[in-house]
Amino acid sequence: MAKPDNREDNAIHLQQHIDHTVANLQEAEDYLDEHASEISADEKQTIEAKNERRKQSIDSFIAEKQDETQQ
Structure with missing residues (x-):
């Protein structure tokens, strides 16, 4: 059986990245x-x-984290 999608810690993981x-x-x-x-x-x-490229990645991570915390 597939593992359930637990997105609760995505913002934490993104911050670590x-x-x-x-x-x-x-x-x-x-x-x-x-x-x-x-x-x-x-x-x-x-x-x-x-x-x-790192700066671009940081910007992308920040945008993704903002999306995650607004959900």
Whole structure:
């Protein structure tokens, strides 16, 4: 039998995703600041692109969490 759809903790899980993604974003930004003279232009570009995707993910998680808490 299929497991019932329990959505009660979705907002909590989404907040955990937000927190984790923000932490990764901050860690990457700190790395860029601390090692700016040591990293290649390609590595810097890769990290910056990944951070842009992280920012988009954070925005999506926030919107989804708002939808979950309004239901």
